[in-house]
Amino acid sequence: xxxxxxxxxxxxxxxxxxxxxxxxxxxxxxxxxxxxxxxxxxxxxxxxxxxxxxxxxxxxxxxxxxxxxxxxxxxxxxxxxxxxxxxxxxxxxxxxxxxxxxxxxxxxxxxxxxxxxxxxxxxxxxxxxxxxxxxxxxxxxxxxxxxxxxxxxxxxxxxxxxxxxxxxxxxxxxxxxxxxxxxxxxxxxxxxxxxxxxxxxxxxxxxxxxxxxxxxxxxxxxxxxxxxxxxxxxxxxxxxxxxxxxxxxxxxxxxxxxxxxxxxxxxxxxxxxxxxxxxxxxxxxxxxxxxxxxxxxxxxxxxxxxxxxxxxxxxxxxxxxxxxxxxxxxxxxxxxxxxxxxxxxxxxxxxxxxxxxxxxxxxxxxxxxxxxxxxxxxxxxxxxxxxxxxxxxxxxxxxxxxxxxxxxxxxxxxxxxxxxxxxxxxxxxxxxxxxxxxxxxxxxxxxxxxxxxxxxxxxxxxxxxxxxxxxxxxxxxxxxxxxxxxxxxxxxxxxxxx
Numbered sequence: 001x002x003x004x005x006x007x008x009x010x011x012x013x014x015x016x017x018x019x020x021x022x023x024x025x026x027x028x029x030x031x032x033x034x035x036x037x038x039x040x041x042x043x044x045x046x047x048x049x050x051x052x053x054x055x056x057x058x059x060x061x062x063x064x065x066x067x068x069x070x071x072x073x074x075x076x077x078x079x080x081x082x083x084x085x086x087x088x089x090x091x092x093x094x095x096x097x098x099x100x101x102x103x104x105x106x107x108x109x110x111x112x113x114x115x116x117x118x119x120x121x122x123x124x125x126x127x128x129x130x131x132x133x134x135x136x137x138x139x140x141x142x143x144x145x146x147x148x149x150x151x152x153x154x155x156x157x158x159x160x161x162x163x164x165x166x167x168x169x170x171x172x173x174x175x176x177x178x179x180x181x182x183x184x185x186x187x188x189x190x191x192x193x194x195x196x197x198x199x200x201x202x203x204x205x206x207x208x209x210x211x212x213x214x215x216x217x218x219x220x221x222x223x224x225x226x227x228x229x230x231x232x233x234x235x236x237x238x239x240x241x242x243x244x245x246x247x248x249x250x251x252x253x254x255x256x257x258x259x260x261x262x263x264x265x266x267x268x269x270x271x272x273x274x275x276x277x278x279x280x281x282x283x284x285x286x287x288x289x290x291x292x293x294x295x296x297x298x299x300x301x302x303x304x305x306x307x308x309x310x311x312x313x314x315x316x317x318x319x320x321x322x323x324x325x326x327x328x329x330x331x332x333x334x335x336x337x338x339x340x341x342x343x344x345x346x347x348x349x350x351x352x353x354x355x356x357x358x359x360x361x362x363x364x365x366x367x368x369x370x371x372x373x374x375x376x377x378x379x380x381x382x383x384x385x386x387x388x389x390x391x392x393x394x395x396x397x398x399x400x401x402x403x404x405x406x407x408x409x410x411x412x413x414x415x416x417x418x419x420x421x422x423x424x425x426x427x428x429x430x431x432x433x434x435x436x437x438x439x440x441x442x443x444x445x446x447x448x449x450x451x452x453x454x455x456x457x458x459x460x461x462x463x464x465x466x467x468x469x470x471x472x473x474x475x476x477x478x479x480x481x482x483x484x485x486x487x488x489x490x491x492x493x494x495x496x497x498x
């Protein structure tokens with residue numbers, strides 16, 4: 001049966017996958033680092049302890065051999081008569097009784113063994129007649145002894161020869177082996193305990209990171225106002241939290257702006273589309289003459305032209321928001337550019353009985369076509385809201401001429417009804433209209449001043465507006481010196497250059 005509730009257990013991770021996942025985590029890497037450091041420390045300390053014990057055992061063995069050699073030499077010095085040789089053997093036997101690891105040989109230069117057994121032991125070096133000091137002695141059973149030797153001068157029953165004293169070091173080796181095993185066990189426990197402690201400390205100290213991750217996971221388009229809490233976080237995370245919250249502020253602002261922009265676009269597109277659909281439906285409802293259909297198509301064509309203009313403006317603003325640059329810059333006489341824009345509007349200005357005065361002079365590295373477009377938008381707005389018979393002025397000036405950030409300002413000044421101060425900050429927003437009741441406001445989609453600000457920013461400047469005492473000033477600034485502007489994927493060229 002096919003079941004909607006069919007649920008299969010998630011595949012368990014293999015050991016290799018779990019180790020790989022652990023190595024990608026900060027906690028896992030910290031634990032591994034602590035374990036490696038602990039292992040290195042314990043290995044070094046254990047090696048030093050083993051070396052110290054070995055050195056101490058060797059020192060004690062050498063000191064014991066030197067002492068036994070002195071005792072044997074003392075007994076040899078006391079031998080005076082032939083009967084004293086048996087006494088010497090007795091004393092040497094007494095020396096051997098208390099220590100089963102010790103062996104003593106008296107070997108004449110002729111090769112005869114005076115004491116210690118019937119077979120002469122093998123030594124390294126092999127020439128015992130010349131051997132004096134440290135050497136290695138092999139017993140009859142093949143066990144190697146660490147030994148000492150010294151020359152014996154003939155006196156009494158003792159002939160010229162050499163005395164050999166050896167000690168079995170296998171007990172010391174067993175002690176060192178046992179000690180090494182204990183060190184390995186203790187060091188292993190120490191590394192394990194240190195790793196566990198390091199893992200606990202890492203998880204405890206990284207708990208704020210996990211809590212921040214949970215807080216970040218709760219942020220969604222429906223909860224963009226949430227922010228990461230900086231209370232109680234460590235100093236190392238404060239900058240991260242602050243930077244993340246500032247990024248969220250920018251994301252929220254952009255998201256809200258996008259929502260508003262989408263709503264405005266939908267509203268602006270809905271009106272002309274609805275008008276065209278309604279007009280077309282009415283014309284198709286009954287038979288129409290060619291003239292009537294031509295009138296309807298002309299109206300639809302006009303609406304389509306408006307939509308095309310609005311779409312082009314929206315594409316221009318979108319590319320500007322993405323950091324589009326100006327393709328070509330050239331030092332341009334802005335007074336000449338202003339004159340070209342005024343000439344373009346001559347017919348409109350004559351119809352409205354208006355005139356335009358150009359005041360001042362300025363030059364700047366600009367894209368002349370874009371500047372003409374921005375100035376045309378400003379002059380068009382000023383002409384619409386300036387009473388008939390009044391004058392509009394285009395003012396060219398230099399801002400902060402003494403500073404290194406010198407700029408050129410282009411200001412369009414017109415008399416007429418002022419703008420509410422509360423509206424001025426929003427004047428350059430997309431689709432914003434200061435007063436929809438004004439004559440002709442429906443004929444414009446509210447992107448003109450937004451384009452002015454975009455062009456200004458593409459030239460390293462910004463837009464501004466003031467209105468007081470019946471005088472409205474709207475304009476923008478430009479860099480007066482050529483410099484690198486906004487980075488972007490490609491340049492922006494104007495559409496509909498006046």
